[in-house]
Amino acid sequence: MAADPDFDTKNGIVDGPTPPHTDLSAQYKQSFAYYTFRVRLPSTLATIAASLVKDKDELLATYGVAAGADIEQTTKAVTQLREDILSNAPLLPFEGKEPDTALWNAFLEKLPAEKRTYFTACWLYAECYMYRKISSIFRGTSHLAAHDYFSPQKQTATKLSVDAMLAVAKATRQNERNSDTFRQLIKLNLWGNRCDLSITSGKQVKPTGNAFDQVTDLEEKLLIDGTLDVWKSLDGGSSAGIVDIIFDNAGYELYTDLILAEYIIDKGLAAKVRFNPKAIPWFISDVMAHDYHWTLRFLAEHSDPVLSELGKKWQRLTGEGKFELAPLEHFWTSPYEFYRMPEANPGLYDRLKEAQLVIFKGDLNYRKLLGDFSWDSTESFETCLRGFRPSNLCTLRTVKADLICGLADGVAEQLFAKDKEWMLTGEYGVIQFASK
Numbered sequence: 001m002a003a004d005p006d007f008d009t010k011n012g013i014v015d016g017p018t019p020p021h022t023d024l025s026a027q028y029k030q031s032f033a034y035y036t037f038r039v040r041l042p043s044t045l046a047t048i049a050a051s052l053v054k055d056k057d058e059l060l061a062t063y064g065v066a067a068g069a070d071i072e073q074t075t076k077a078v079t080q081l082r083e084d085i086l087s088n089a090p091l092l093p094f095e096g097k098e099p100d101t102a103l104w105n106a107f108l109e110k111l112p113a114e115k116r117t118y119f120t121a122c123w124l125y126a127e128c129y130m131y132r133k134i135s136s137i138f139r140g141t142s143h144l145a146a147h148d149y150f151s152p153q154k155q156t157a158t159k160l161s162v163d164a165m166l167a168v169a170k171a172t173r174q175n176e177r178n179s180d181t182f183r184q185l186i187k188l189n190l191w192g193n194r195c196d197l198s199i200t201s202g203k204q205v206k207p208t209g210n211a212f213d214q215v216t217d218l219e220e221k222l223l224i225d226g227t228l229d230v231w232k233s234l235d236g237g238s239s240a241g242i243v244d245i246i247f248d249n250a251g252y253e254l255y256t257d258l259i260l261a262e263y264i265i266d267k268g269l270a271a272k273v274r275f276n277p278k279a280i281p282w283f284i285s286d287v288m289a290h291d292y293h294w295t296l297r298f299l300a301e302h303s304d305p306v307l308s309e310l311g312k313k314w315q316r317l318t319g320e321g322k323f324e325l326a327p328l329e330h331f332w333t334s335p336y337e338f339y340r341m342p343e344a345n346p347g348l349y350d351r352l353k354e355a356q357l358v359i360f361k362g363d364l365n366y367r368k369l370l371g372d373f374s375w376d377s378t379e380s381f382e383t384c385l386r387g388f389r390p391s392n393l394c395t396l397r398t399v400k401a402d403l404i405c406g407l408a409d410g411v412a413e414q415l416f417a418k419d420k421e422w423m424l425t426g427e428y429g430v431i432q433f434a435s436k
């Protein structure tokens with residue numbers, strides 16, 4: 001990234017890291033948020049605009065020739081959005097008639113003017129705003145309103161994962177109900193979160209190697225391991241209970257979510273696993289309802305009999321209601337931190353209370369649990385949740401953003417001494433648990 005002192009001076013950018021106990025924000029030049037707004041998100045937007053041009057014929061074939069004007073209009077609007085970010089424009093209210101317009105606008109209205117631009121707002125708010133803005137550009141058209149511009153990338157990620165999926169399927173067909181097997185599966189699921197397209201601005205990463213060997217090899221990268229508490233919350237609970245999974249990425253990670261969910265059902269650890277997808281295309285690779293169905297179909301129709309049997313089994317579990325897609329909730333694609341859920345969406349909070357365990361997947365859900373705040377790395381997970389305790393909950397997160405909590409004294413310092421970017425690579429992971 002070329003240095004641009006004019007931009008920094010004009011926009012009050014502070015040349016330093018995020019101070020302790022402060023909202024993360026692109027205002028701090030040595031933060032990942034700054035890099036995200038200067039480089040990663042403009043690159044994501046450039047990719048969307050370029051694919052609209054490149055895939056024009058395909059889009060016309062899918063949505064009809066009348067979609068031509070919409071393709072032009074959306075390309076221009078996405079390009080403009082990129083400019084807006086690069087010029088630190090304000091976060092303006094939404095005008096469309098989408099179901100979450102009022103939720104968003106009520107939120108934006110309460111932000112003080114000096115914290116309502118891409119580089120001055122809390123990072124979480126500004127980044128979520130950008131993804132909501134892209135969605136509104138497409139929703140506002142006549143022919144591309146239902147178009148998921150991230151779909152091809154999500155589907156490619158799934159296809160690239162077939163070898164890894166097959167190896168996992170073969171290794172998990174016969175397993176026992178015990179804490180050791182559960183430990184393996186939950187870690188497999190955690191490391192599946194490394195395969196995220198938004199960290200690479202959409203560049204594909206093929207999962208390679210034997211996933212279960214990796215679970216062992218990665219043991220030293222697991223900074224907090226609350227697996228035993230997670231296991232106890234299920235093993236000691238009712239077999240008639242519900243587990244909620246708050247989805248993160250499609251592709252290999254979704255597959256490992258389903259492997260874990262299958263185990264939970266097959267071993268009688270719960271009667272139902274409820275999956276919570278995103279209502280709009282989100283952070284490139286997040287799972288929407290159609291990605292879930294597409295993935296099950298992709299597996300069911302696969303030429304490999306093991307994968308195909310698995311896909312059919314998961315379709316059957318879905319038909320029987322043991323796997324369930326939760327009703328769409330715009331809260332998951334809102335800027336609200338989770339501790340504000342009881343106020344912003346009490347119905348959802350009450351629904352999560354029904355679960356015996358809620359599993360939050362990935363980095364963005366972690367940011368929302370902690371509220372994009374530079375906590376001391378040794379602060380307790382319970383403190384950082386700020387009262388958000390609908391049920392027993394756990395987070396399976398590979399570390400891709402500069403916030404963390406629950407580390408032992410001196411650990412963060414040692415990691416920084418080894419690599420000052422250790423929080424941005426997805427190399428490290430945490431499994432943190434909080435009981436209700």
Ligand SMILES: O=P(O)(O)OC[C@H]1O[C@](O)(CO)[C@@H](O)[C@@H]1O
Pocket residue numbers: 036127193196197198199200248249283361362363364365367398400401
């Ligand atoms: O898919 P995940 O694990 O939620 O990661 C989302 C990505 O978004 C960020 O939270 C911000 O862009 C990154 O830190 C991470 O790469």
